[in-house]
Amino acid sequence: MSGSIPVGRVASLVGEVPSPAFNGLASRLASLIADGLLPLGLRLPSERDLASALGLSRTTVTRAYGVLREAGYAGARQGSGTWTQVPGGPARGRDRALLPQPDRPSLMDLTCAAPSGTPGLASAYAAAQAALPAYLTGHGYFPLGLPELREAIAARYRRRGLPTTPEQILVTSGAIAAIAAAAQALLDPGDRALVESPVYPNAVASLRRAGARVVTVPVDPDGWDLDAAQASLRQAAPRVAYLIPDYQNPTGLLMEDAERDRLAAALARTRTTAIVDESHADLHLDSGPRPAPMAAHCPTAITVGGSSKAFWGGLRVGWLRVPANQAGRLTQARLGLDLGAPILEQLVLTGLLTGPDASAGQQRQRLRLQRDLLAGALSDRLPSWRFRTPSGGLSLWCELPRPAAAALALECERRGLLITPGSVFAPDGGLASFVRLPYTRPTDDLLAAVDILDTAWRALDDRDTASEPVRILIA
Ligand SMILES: Cc1ncc(COP(=O)(O)O)c(C=O)c1O
Structure with a gap:
């Protein structure tokens, strides 16, 4: 077990209990556990304490805990109270x-x-499921993504100061599929691709699969070696440069605006297209101003985004933001790889991006x-x-x-x-x-x-x- 929780906190999370109260309480507790708002292995308050905090009878709470146990959301052992769990156990994850x-x-x-x-993801799935029937009337293929999701993603860029229309957004099955589509669209066998080292290895595998010869530029623990990047660009004149300027994986580095400017100018000189992986960009943990997205410095850049890091990898929804004149080319490349991301997950992400915890x-x-x-x-x-x-x-x-x-x-x-x-x-x-x-x-x-x-x-x-x-x- 991983600790206990003040009864007042549980009562405020539960809020109004729908009737019948024992079932209502059990289902509120189950959804709080499923949503991660009540952590697993947590000892729930005693029946008497929770009853008094919620103004319910003790029998009601006892019955609610019974329903919770039957549904697999709680366990109990003589003398150690009732604690939270998920049906099937975390090993399924x-x-x-x-x-x-x-x-x-x-x-x-x-x-x-x-x-x-x-937190809140299980509820986002429930809301998406409720919205699903309208989509079941059609064939279910949305190869560019659901219009409402494309707009929600475009609006995020606009809020960060980068004008973006929904037509510039292509929804993919995760950021990795976005990288694969960009590599497919931009590279011919034998083309050079510049990558950072260290770097996220699956992206390099995607570039190589599209025929790229990979050239590396060092990123040391203190930052990007931009002199080396400029020299490599000059010498190799790569077709593409795959870059992770926002909380680089694995170093965690963030590229400053001035560095972005300098790199963008060097990329422009060799007509190298940047594939900018922003899949970690929303994970700003410290306060303070954030640099502008790389595409604001480098208008030809193709940006990769994703929901795996801020929300959950199991959603498998990512996207490309492309310059308006590249949308057709990227769409064609993408169709050879897959025909769209699953609708339910796109609805979940739309709900998350337009919901109260969008950031x-x-x-x-x-x-x-x-x-x-x-x-x-x-x-x-x-x-x-x-x-x-x-x-x-x-x-x-x-x-x-x-x-x-x-x-x-x-x-x-x-x-x-x-x-x-x-x-x-x-x-x-x-x-x-x-x-x-x-x-x-x-x-x-x-x-x-x-x-x-x-x-x-x-x-x-x-x-x-x-x-x-x-x-x-x-x-
Ligand atoms: C830099 C980078 N790009 C892309 C991905 C793949 O993300 P997704 O799960 O959205 O396909 C990862 C996953 O770790 C990553 O670190």
Whole structure:
């Protein structure tokens, strides 16, 4: 169990109880648990306390807890009260393809930099389901995306000062499908593509699959090497440059406006089209002004966006924002890959983007807390590791005092923790001194992970030549 909650807080979350009261209370509690507003493993208030806080009889609350248990949203053990859970258990949320030992429930996976569903997501699905019947009357193909979602996405850019029409938006099955469509549209076999190093490896795989010869430009923990980027652009004159200026994965870096200007000018000189991946852009965790979107500096840029990081990876909805004169070309490329994203999920995202938490404030608040906790615990326990606390994004990019990341990953895996060594993010190899540590898990898990990192690091002797585990990395 992960703690208790003041009864007044539960009462205010429950609010008005629909009648019949026992069922109404059970269904309010179930939806709060499903929405992540009441965390899993939480001890619910005693029946007597909740009854008095809600002005209900104790029998009503007892019956409500009974309904909740039957539906799988609560468990009870003699003497330890009633605690929250989800039907089927959280193990259903784990993917067997990604875990070396899927049946080892204690195995903690920090290889995936993607948060759990944003609070309120289950309700957003319920609302989308209610809106679905109108769409069932048609054939269900919306290869460019639902008009209302395209408008909601365009409005987001306009709010950030970048004029955008819905016609410039193409909804895709996640940001990764958007990258694949852009690569398909822009590249011919043998064309050069500039990428940062370290970089998100699945994007590089998409570029290579479209025939690109990849040229890298270094991003070190303190920032982009723009001199090197300019030199590479001049020498290689690449057809495209894949860039992650907003909370770069894996370094977490944010490119300043002046740097964006300078890079945009260099891209223009070589007529290189930027594919700008903004899939982390909404995860600004610190206050302060945000730089303008890269496309405001570089009007020919094709921008990739997504909902996986601010809301949930399971939505599988992303998008492209393209210059108006490129929409046809990108649409054609996209049709060879898939025929549109699922309607229900597009409705969910439309609801989220037009709802009260459109800026994912709750998700950001959770991530901020987790980032600060992980950064603090690492500084305390492993002071020889170096990292910069990023102002947004999902991970800490940690430099070890020696090139032992692969050995550390193996040592951690033996102890029940999966982490990704830096070489996975290096298209040319190297980066053996780095590990990426996402702060996407709850705080208790992160503290347990730091325990393991600390003991694994101490246990490392001369095994740092070990080869790294081969694993699928998705986020
Ligand atoms: C930089 C970057 N781009 C794209 C993706 C893929 O996102 P999606 O889940 O929207 O396909 C990820 C996932 O981690 C990412 O980090």
